[in-house]
Amino acid sequence: MSSTILVTGATGNVGRHVTSQLAEAGLEVRALVRDPERARLPERVEVVRGDLTAPETLEPALKDVESVFLLWPAFTADGAAEVVAAVARHARRVVYLSANAADEPETHYHEVEQLIRNSGLGWTFLRPGGFAANTLMWAGQIRDGVVRWPYGRAARSLIHEKDIAAVAVHVLTSAGHKGATYVLSGPELLTQEEQVxxxxxxxxxxxxxxxxxxEVAREELLAAWGDAAFVDSALSGWARFVTAPEEVTGTVERLLGRPALTLGQWARDHASDFG
Known part of the structure; x- marks a missing residue:
């Protein structure tokens, strides 16, 4: 049987690292991308054109695949049933990049997890909390020397995308993870003010x-993002982290045998993004 691993979202923050780390380990990795000409992935990676929002494009990418790293690209689960069914026709297992919010039934993360649970596939769910990369929304303000934002005391355990990818690669390449749900976090709890x-x-x-x-932040975010429901969800989330900080789980260290990367390390890795 083929041992090819298909990576979806292969040019994104996490997927690019999953793809590169698998290739560096000498494994057979296939990357699903919308535009192969712009993918810029390692030479030994097999790059194939496809789109999860168009399930009919997936059959060639799934040929002879054993495992799939799945990153669902939408904010709803529309179309996910067809994608999961296509994966189940070809692969034996899936590692799904879910989120901490997956316990909430109204989220698309929850819906996709349920589809996978019922698919017959062997599965592992990765549920990271806050991404360190989300702090890039402050990049312009950090260049100016002042970050004006609400809920400075909201505390989170932000995780480096390299750690999410490293856990995914570990799960894809080792035994004992079938049916596991891993809640992932960074190694430290920092308020937003401390993050800055x-x-x-x-x-x-x-x-x-x-x-x-x-109230000022809401108006500014509405102008920037345009989606009132998304803005209100973000604001309520930050408010919640003031009184109920995000958990530091230690799962990254337990699985990888090394400490999770700090926010400082992430920032040094992304120094060019802050100008």
Missing amino acids: RVIGEAVGREVRWEELPV
Whole structure:
């Protein structure tokens, strides 16, 4: 049987690292991308054209595949049933990049997990909390030296995308993970105000926090994002982390045998993004 691993979302923050780490390990890896000419992946990676939002394009990519790293690209589960069914026709197992929110029945993460549970595939779910990469929304303000944002005391355990990828590769290449759900976090709990300070120190800038009134923040985010429901969900999430901080799980260290990467390390890796 083929041991080819198909990586979806192969050019994204996490998927690019999954693809590269599998290739560096000498494994047969196939990357599903919308535009192969722009993929810029390692030479030994087999790059195939396909789109999860168009399930009919997946059959060639799934030929002779044993395992799939699945990153669902939409904010709803529309079309996910067809994709999971296609994967189940070809592969033996799937590692799904879910989220901490998957316990909430109204989320698409929950719906996709249920589809996979009922598919007959062997599965492992990765549920990271906050991504360190989300702090890139402050990049312009960090360059200016002041971050004006609400809920400075909201505390999260942000995770480096390299750690999510490393866990995915570990699960894809070792036994004992069938039916497991891994909640992933960074190694430390930092408030948003502390996150700004850490990033500033890592990239060599003095940056201060300025608390922005929630009503002002909502208007600014509505203008920037345009989706009231998304804005209100983000604001309520930050408010919740003030009184109920995100969990530090230690799962990365337990699975990989090394500490999870810090936010400072992430910021140094992304120093060029902060100018």
